[in-house]
Structure formats: C-alpha cells, structure tokens
Amino acid sequence: MEKIKILIVEDTxxxxxxxxxxxxxxxxxxxxxxxxxxxxxxxxxxxxxxxVVIDIFLNGVPEGITFAETLxxxxxxARPFVFLTSSTDRSIFERAKLTKxxxxxLKPFNPxxxxxxxxxxxxxxxxxxxxxxxxxxxxxxxxxxxxxKKKGSLKKVAVSDIVNIEVEExxxxxxxxSEKFVIQISLTKVINLLDPAKFYRVxxxxxxxxxxxxxxxxxxxxxxxxxxxxxxIGDHYKEVLNQFNIIK
Amino acid sequence: xxxxxxLINLIKVSLFGTLFLISSTLxxxxxxxxxxxxxxxxxxxxxxxxxVFLSKTIVFARNEKWDSVLVNTQQLLQQVKxxxxxDFIHYYRGEAFHKKGIFKYALEEFNFIRKGFDFYTMVQFNxxxxxxxxxxxxxxxSIFVRIDTTNQNHFKMIxxxxxxxxxxxxxxHLGNYPEAEKYFLNxxxxxxGRRDYVSLISSYMDLANVYYEQYQDEKAIVYFExxxxxxxxxxxxxxxxxxxxxxxxxxxxxxxxxxxxNYRKEYENWVDSxxxxxxxxxxxxxxxxxALAHKQQRVELxxxxxxxxxxxxxxxxxxxxxxxxxxxxxxxxxRQNILRSRVILHQKxxxxxxxxxxxxxxxxxxxxxxxxxHALSASNSKLKDKVEKQEYSSLENQxxxxxxxxxxxxxxxxxxxxxxxxxxxxxxxxxEEHRLSMLIDQVAFNFKGVLNQKELSFENLIPKSxxxxxxxxxxxxxxxxxxxxxxxxxxxxxxxxxxxxxxRDENENENEVSFIxxxxxxxxxxxxxxxxxxxxxxxTKKDHEKEIGSGLGMNLCKAMLVKxxxxxxxxxxxxxxxxxxxTLKKAADGKD
Numbered sequence: 004m005e006k007i008k009i010l011i012v013e014d015t016x017x018x019x020x021x022x023x024x025x026x027x028x029x030x031x032x033x034x035x036x037x038x039x040x041x042x043x044x045x046x047x048x049x050x051x052x053x054x055v056v057i058d059i060f061l062n063g064v065p066e067g068i069t070f071a072e073t074l075x076x077x078x079x080x081a082r083p084f085v086f087l088t089s090s091t092d093r094s095i096f097e098r099a100k101l102t103k104x105x106x107x108x109l110k111p112f113n114p115x116x117x118x119x120x121x122x123x124x125x126x127x128x129x130x131x132x133x134x135x136x137x138x139x140x141x142x143x144x145x146x147x148x149x150x151x152k153k154k155g156s157l158k159k160v161a162v163s164d165i166v167n168i169e170v171e172e173x174x175x176x177x178x179x180x181s182e183k184f185v186i187q188i189s190l191t192k193v194i195n196l197l198d199p200a201k202f203y204r205v206x207x208x209x210x211x212x213x214x215x216x217x218x219x220x221x222x223x224x225x226x227x228x229x230x231x232x233x234x235x236i237g238d239h240y241k242e243v244l245n246q247f248n249i250i251k
Numbered sequence: 252x253x254x255x256x257x258l259i260n261l262i263k264v265s266l267f268g269t270l271f272l273i274s275s276t277l278x279x280x281x282x283x284x285x286x287x288x289x290x291x292x293x294x295x296x297x298x299x300x301x302x303v304f305l306s307k308t309i310v311f312a313r314n315e316k317w318d319s320v321l322v323n324t325q326q327l328l329q330q331v332k333x334x335x336x337x338d339f340i341h342y343y344r345g346e347a348f349h350k351k352g353i354f355k356y357a358l359e360e361f362n363f364i365r366k367g368f369d370f371y372t373m374v375q376f377n378x379x380x381x382x383x384x385x386x387x388x389x390x391x392x393s394i395f396v397r398i399d400t401t402n403q404n405h406f407k408m409i410x411x412x413x414x415x416x417x418x419x420x421x422x423x424h425l426g427n428y429p430e431a432e433k434y435f436l437n438x439x440x441x442x443x444g445r446r447d448y449v450s451l452i453s454s455y456m457d458l459a460n461v462y463y464e465q466y467q468d469e470k471a472i473v474y475f476e477x478x479x480x481x482x483x484x485x486x487x488x489x490x491x492x493x494x495x496x497x498x499x500x501x502x503x504x505x506x507x508x509x510x511x512x513n514y515r516k517e518y519e520n521w522v523d524s525x526x527x528x529x530x531x532x533x534x535x536x537x538x539x540x541x542a543l544a545h546k547q548q549r550v551e552l553x554x555x556x557x558x559x560x561x562x563x564x565x566x567x568x569x570x571x572x573x574x575x576x577x578x579x580x581x582x583x584x585x586r587q588n589i590l591r592s593r594v595i596l597h598q599k600x601x602x603x604x605x606x607x608x609x610x611x612x613x614x615x616x617x618x619x620x621x622x623x624x625h626a627l628s629a630s631n632s633k634l635k636d637k638v639e640k641q642e643y644s645s646l647e648n649q650x651x652x653x654x655x656x657x658x659x660x661x662x663x664x665x666x667x668x669x670x671x672x673x674x675x676x677x678x679x680x681x682x683e684e685h686r687l688s689m690l691i692d693q694v695a696f697n698f699k700g701v702l703n704q705k706e707l708s709f710e711n712l713i714p715k716s717x718x719x720x721x722x723x724x725x726x727x728x729x730x731x732x733x734x735x736x737x738x739x740x741x742x743x744x745x746x747x748x749x750x751x752x753x754x755r756d757e758n759e760n761e762n763e764v765s766f767i768x769x770x771x772x773x774x775x776x777x778x779x780x781x782x783x784x785x786x787x788x789x790x791t792k793k794d795h796e797k798e799i800g801s802g803l804g805m806n807l808c809k810a811m812l813v814k815x816x817x818x819x820x821x822x823x824x825x826x827x828x829x830x831x832x833x834t835l836k837k838a839a840d841g842k843d
Binding site: 096107109119136 | 696715
C-alpha cells in the first residue's frame, strides 16, 4: 500500500507549512510545494501526482484557477484537485466553478476538513460519490489505483500490483505480493470497474489478475498465483480457462 | 322780336301746364265717373263665383294699384270667355296701361272692346286722352267731338268739363283760338259748379294762353292772375311754379320789372322748394343708407361678437379640457407618488431596522472586541511577568487562557464576516448532499482542546448514514456557533450531545431530517428564547453579561438555516440546559 502523492500549490509559506504538517500527519506524501503557476507546472510534470491542492490566489492574482484550467484541458494530465482559499468572494468562486473544481477547502482548516476535501475530490473525479464516508465501502477504483480509506487517511494500491482478490461477504481481501489488505467494496463494483482484460472471476469469491497466474492445476481446480497462494476455480467459472492459450 | 321770343317761351310753359292739366283731370276722373263702371263690374263679379279675380281687380283699380290690376286681369283673360266680361277686363287693362303711360298697349286693349259695350263712351274718352297725350290733336279732336254732349247718360261716365277742356286744348294746339276760347269758357263754367280748383287753375291758365296767343294781353292777364291767385291757395307746387313763372313773363312784357322780379323770385322759391323736397328725399335716402350702414355695422358687430363668443367658448372648452387633463394626470401622478412613497417608506423602515441592527452590532462587537483584546493583552503581560520571574509551572494555564480568548475573538470576527456576507448576498453557496455526522466531527475537531480544558464531554450520536442537503460551509457555521454557545454556557463536567431528531417523529416529513444539539448548561430565560427566535434582526442582550457575545451568532444561525431551506427551534430551561432543534432537507426538491 502506497501513500497518495500530493502536489501543493501555495505561495504563503505559513499556509503551506501548516498544510504539509496536516497532510504528513494524515499519511500523505507531499511531492512538492509550488509557489507559482510556472513552478506548479514543472513539479506536476516532473512527478507522478495523484491529487493537487491549489490556492486560488497566487501572489495576489487568481493564478490557481489558471493552473486548474491547464490540468483540465490537457487530457492525460487530468487529476482531482482541491481549491484552497480564504476568500469567500462570490465572483472568484463563480470563475473557479467553471474549471469543474472537485472540492473546496476553506481556510482555516483542520485535518478532518482537509481529508474530507481530498476524499470528495477523488470521489467526484472518479465519479464514485459517497464512498469514503459510507459505512459500506471505503475504496475507489481507478484504472491505475485503488484508493483506500484507512483509519483517517487515504492509501493507494496500484491495480497492476494486485495478484488476486478474495471476497468474503462485505469485505474483500486484496493480495499484493505477500501483503493482504482488507477493504470494503461490493463485488459487483469491483467487477465492473476492474479491467476485464486483466482480471477474471474464477470463483464466486475469487478474482485473479491473469498476469499473475503462475500455474494452473486443472485436476485440483486450483490456480497457483505469483505469490504462491492458491486460488480455487469454481465449477461455473471453468470456461474462463478456455480463454487462456494453455500449452498442453 | 323780343316779344316773339317771350311768346314762344310762354307757349312752352303753358303747354307744359296744359299737359299736366290733362293728366290731373284724368286722375280726378277715377274718383267719380269710374264709380259707375266699378259698380257694374262688381255686380257681375258677385253673380259669378268664378270671377274672384275680377272683384280683386276692381279693388286694386280703386286703390290705383295698376300692376296688381294687370296681373289679375292676365289671369282673368285665360279663364273668361264671356265677351261681356271680356269687355270689362280689357277696359281695366287699358286703363292700367294708360295710367302707367304705356299708350301703345293701352290703345290695343281699348281697341279689343266692342262698340256695344255699355261704357264705350269711356273707352272713347280714354282713347282720345291717349291721342292728346301723344300730341295727335286731330285724331283726339275727332273722337272728342263725336261724344254726344246731349246724352245725359254719358255724363255719368265722363266729366263734361274735362271733355270741354280737352277739346279746348286740341283747338288751342291746332290754332283754332275762337273754338278753343268757347270750349275753355264752357269748361270753366262747368268746373265752377264743382269747386274743382285744380282743374279750374288749368282751365284759367289754358284760356289765358288762348288770349295770349291772340295778343289779347288784357284778357290773358286777367286769367293768368286768376290762375296765379288760385294756385297760391289750392295748386300743387308745380302749378304754383308755372303760375308764378307765367306772371313773371307777363310783368316783364309789361315792363313792370319790379313785379316781374318778385314773380321770378317766387318761381325760383317754388323751384327751390321742389329741389328742397328733392334734397330732403336725398337726405332721407342718405339717412336710409346710413341707417342701413348702421344696421350692417350692427350686424357685423353682432357677427364679430358671435365669433368672439365662439372663440371664447372654444377657449373655455380647451381650458376645461386642459384642466381635466391636468387633473387626471395630477391624480395619476399623485397616486403613483403615493404608491412609490409607500414602497419607499416600507423600504426605509426595513433599512432603518437593518441600520439599527448594524449600529447595535458594531457597538456590541466593538465593545466585546475591545474587552477581549484587552483581556488578551492583560494575559500576555502576565505571561511576560511569569516568564521573567521564571514561574514556568503556571505558564501553561496562562497560555491556555490566551488561546481561549483568541479563539473566541476569532469566532466572533468570523461570525461578523459571515453576517456581512449574508447581508450582501456574497459568499459561495452550493447545496449538496453531505453526511451530517462528518460535518459535526469536522466542527468538533477544532473544539477538542477547549472541551478538554472545560472538562466537557461531547458526543456525536448521528449515524453516519444520515445525509443532509445543505451548503457545508454555512451548516458548519451554524454548528460552530452551537458548539461555541454550549461551551460558553456550560459549567465544567457538563455534557454536549448531538442526536437524531425525535422531536417531531410523528409528523416528520420524508424529505426532512432533524437533529438536536443538546447541552446541560445554564439555559436561558423564555424571554431570551423568544427574542432569539423572533424574525426581527434586532439583536438580543445576553442574560449572562459577563460572557463575550452579541447574539449575532444565533441570528446568523437562523439566517443560514433558512437559506438552506431548514428551520431552527429552541428548547431551553434555565439551569437545566438548552436544546437546539434543527430541521434540514434530506435531498434537493423533486429528487429522492
């Protein structure tokens, strides 16, 4: 499980320091603090960033909005972002709204509010609303990562790293290498959102990453995964194996 | 030679007089001799009801209205076929033409009459008269002489004296003086019995002319004088004039110039009087013209007056219309004005209230702000003192106190800002579905320190699943104020609790969600509670004077909740605690 990488765009040192403190405490990874629009672009392209926190006013001008517009307009650079502002001025908000902001964070803020804003931004960006605050689920699935809420913080797991997933009632155990994470997510959502070309449902309770299958034992109806774990193949799911070019 | 000239002159004068005499004789004849024919014609008209015009004609003839006579007889000529009556009609027409001096037509009319007509003598007399007037003396004389003077019947119809006179005149003009003398003398003899002085004067004058023509001056003078003296008394102006002129000529011939001069003067007097008459007539004409002009002027004046009156009326009408228009417009604008001023008054009242609120707000805020900043400053000096004295053990408490004051002050300023934003409709406002529990936790997070310090317990019993449809920032302002108040008015050891609303379980709307913010603090009086809940933006005074606050917070809460489509209710009992009961929407209208 990895930390979520955050880029902060904030010109005021005191504010950024406070934000860094809060975010670090909440187990986020700060990839950098940009003091201007230019710097923000450099840092954004130099790092793999999951989410951006942008102060609307940089050096007295609403450059933060310009930066957000840039993120929106370049297709591959689209990321969730949070507007950070102390201004309650309506006109600025109206303009900021045009950039499809995913969340607002009003100064002063406390760690709960920061986390809430970040969660909201991710939820809205990946169009899976009302996930992190619910009792039922705590994970958002994107094409690259699973964003998981863990004890007052957010973590991520690269989808490609997932070996197999075991579903146990409301919970899913995700195996990444030798690690195992238990997340709350419905099986249908997992199936719908994971790339069907990579992940196959082989059992009522099991989903496997096809790339991580090491060995198929048809006699026992078992799959041996790259992390040496064994995954059973359900009777109803045997035809799945036909999709593989098995060398007999 | 000279005498001959005078004579010619005299003849002319006397001829004039003679002609005049004839016409006057004819005129006089109407009165007496025509009475007979009129009576006879009247009898005929009476017997025949169709002859209305004839009786009319007789009346007109008696009154000598000859034009009317001509018109009536014209009608009669078309109706009547009886030759007897036709004779009468022709006679009247002839007489009318004769009197009007149209001799040609008169003769024609008289020629229509048959010889057997009862009044044929009259016809002949008239015809002869016409010839005499036309100076055809031979023809006239031949007719006059044929009239039988022995038949007494004839003298009922014509005047014998006039007959003799006219015969005399004929002879006079034909130069047969002895015959003329004989007839004139006969005429004078006949006239003398009738006291017809006018005819007498003519006869005298004509007889005098007869003598004068024969150079029997002595005899002529006698008759001229007789005519003169008579004319003085009875004659018309022209007669007097002629008589005087004749006398003047005679006297002149007798070389009695003084007398001639006198007569000449008299003659001129008569001429003058005649011209005077003419003048009078002219003056009358002028007067008439003047009067006419005057009338015309009056008419014009009246017309002008009328025009003026019309113009005046039009002016009045226009003025009235204008006035009416002014009144209508005035009323309209007056009404508009009243409406406008009513709106303005309403707005003014609102504005006054808001202004009063603002003033109070500023006075309270400045007072509170001043005292809290002062407290902070005082606390800071204490802190400095303690640092200098190295009393580190109590530093923490002092710092905590500073922090509390700063937080309170900050909260107050924050409320002030939000209140201002609310008034100016500024600020960002976006309602979305949020989890109430999350928002409460976020707010409570900031108060952890204070809660611990005051030894207050806080419980959020709202299930995670409860969602509200609200603008998170404004809802958080409300919750922050609730928290602030609960902490402020609670003694150490008290508890604060947020729980799902059971307050209106029975009739709770499906699209509404309510929660209760409850504390076991000092509570408030009913009075304060009602004031807090009243719609008036008037701020309330606190029961607890010592505490920092302005009542602005509660006002703000209420406004924010209303803006979110929610409501606020307060339950409170002094020294028992307060419950803030909030109702909010679950989802946007028409959804969920």
